[in-house]
Amino acid sequence: MYLTSGDKLECCGCKACVEICPQKCISLKEDNEHFIYPVVNKTECTHCNLCEKTCPISSHIFKSSNKSEVWVGRYKSQNVIFDSSSGGAYTAIYKTLLKENYIFYGVRWSENFQVIHDIAKTEQGCENFRKSKYVLSDTNKVFSKIEGHLVNSEKVCFSGTPCQCAALLAYLNSKHIRCDNLIVVDIICHGAPNQYLFDKYISEKIGSKSNITGYIYNFKNKTPYSGKVNSRSAEMISPQGESYILDSQNDPFIKAYYGRLFYRPACGDCRFARPERVSDITIGDAWHIERDYPEWNSLAGVSLILLNSPKGKSLFDDIKKQMEVKKMNIAWAVETNAQLSKPTQMHPKREKFFSLLENNPFEVAVSKSMDGSVFRRVARRIKRFVK
Numbered sequence: 001m002y003l004t005s006g007d008k009l010e011c012c013g014c015k016a017c018v019e020i021c022p023q024k025c026i027s028l029k030e031d032n033e034h035f036i037y038p039v040v041n042k043t044e045c046t047h048c049n050l051c052e053k054t055c056p057i058s059s060h061i062f063k064s065s066n067k068s069e070v071w072v073g074r075y076k077s078q079n080v081i082f083d084s085s086s087g088g089a090y091t092a093i094y095k096t097l098l099k100e101n102y103i104f105y106g107v108r109w110s111e112n113f114q115v116i117h118d119i120a121k122t123e124q125g126c127e128n129f130r131k132s133k134y135v136l137s138d139t140n141k142v143f144s145k146i147e148g149h150l151v152n153s154e155k156v157c158f159s160g161t162p163c164q165c166a167a168l169l170a171y172l173n174s175k176h177i178r179c180d181n182l183i184v185v186d187i188i189c190h191g192a193p194n195q196y197l198f199d200k201y202i203s204e205k206i207g208s209k210s211n212i213t214g215y216i217y218n219f220k221n222k223t224p225y226s227g228k229v230n231s232r233s234a235e236m237i238s239p240q241g242e243s244y245i246l247d248s249q250n251d252p253f254i255k256a257y258y259g260r261l262f263y264r265p266a267c268g269d270c271r272f273a274r275p276e277r278v279s280d281i282t283i284g285d286a287w288h289i290e291r292d293y294p295e296w297n298s299l300a301g302v303s304l305i306l307l308n309s310p311k312g313k314s315l316f317d318d319i320k321k322q323m324e325v326k327k328m329n330i331a332w333a334v335e336t337n338a339q340l341s342k343p344t345q346m347h348p349k350r351e352k353f354f355s356l357l358e359n360n361p362f363e364v365a366v367s368k369s370m371d372g373s374v375f376r377r378v379a380r381r382i383k384r385f386v387k
Helices: 016-020 050-053 080-082 089-098 123-127 142-151 160-173 196-206 253-256 266-271 310-322 330-338 350-357 363-370
Strands: 025-032 036-040 071-075 102-109 114-118 155-160 180-188 216-218 234-237 242-246 281-285 301-307 322-328 378-385
Touching: 016 025, 016 050, 016 080, 016 142, 016 155, 016 160, 025 102, 050 160, 071 089, 071 378, 080 160, 080 216, 089 102, 089 123, 089 155, 089 180, 089 310, 102 142, 114 123, 114 142, 142 155, 142 160, 155 160, 160 180, 180 310, 196 253, 196 363, 253 301, 281 310, 301 310, 310 322, 350 363
Parallel strands: 102 155, 155 180, 180 281
Antiparallel strands: 025 036, 071 301, 071 322, 102 114, 216 234, 234 242, 242 378, 281 301
């Protein structure tokens, strides 16, 4: 645990320790890389050890032992697939659970491109939780809010990274809260940069932070260009409806993300990159599914779905009515998603990048850190209507 060891590999930035502290004597401070870490006011600390008990790094909350059911699937509506990160599995989840009066907590963009966890109780609200956001979200005191719902016998579905899901479960366990009415959905995570990095990138790209109102940013673009769909590219849409396709050849953030250049230190030693999962359901990309089913295209969007608990398996009985699904096995899932078996290996010039970042534009810091790559300065532009 970071608070006792000071080892940054032992902090995932989940804020569970801050929320659980009865004395409210734990605050957060950014380090020189702009990642947040907890700091204890030792004069107010009563040494209750709830922070240590609640830390997901030191907790061991796993729901499966290599016995997850593995499925792949895609939603029956192409419009839903287009508006989803993968094949629309999350849409099937919320459409099913909304009928049972579940409250949802997921990740959305706020104004000015801040990435936050928030609440939703309608389809329109849940739609904001779709699509990838390659920035670690601000959990924004949602653990205590979820505690309140469960105490009041309300039903909740929480989605987030594996470490965030583990943090929620550890928090509720420390509070002795029954989780019968809770469904937890984790995403297969490669690693997470911080908000500062995206803020610096986007303000430089658009011109200034004050000018970003009205822009839309999709980390997984499914607009065909060059004759094909490539969901490893991103799309930025201006308020005037101009669409800019951003990929690792022309955009520094996308190149750095897929190049593993700027993740949080703990991501390189992730305790949750393993077949055993903390959630009821794990969702991600069904990469290379076309090898087994040529009629399906993983770049266009096919979901990988792991069912890790009886609750997850029961829910899937309703989910699959909305999807085309095929059963696979855990060995295939691990082979096609490395983060199900081992953490992401950090880029060897990660430290150089952060040392360059403070006194250089984001693009320059990336370029000088990644083998001297030079980016095209103007993204491929596609003009289209934004409906």
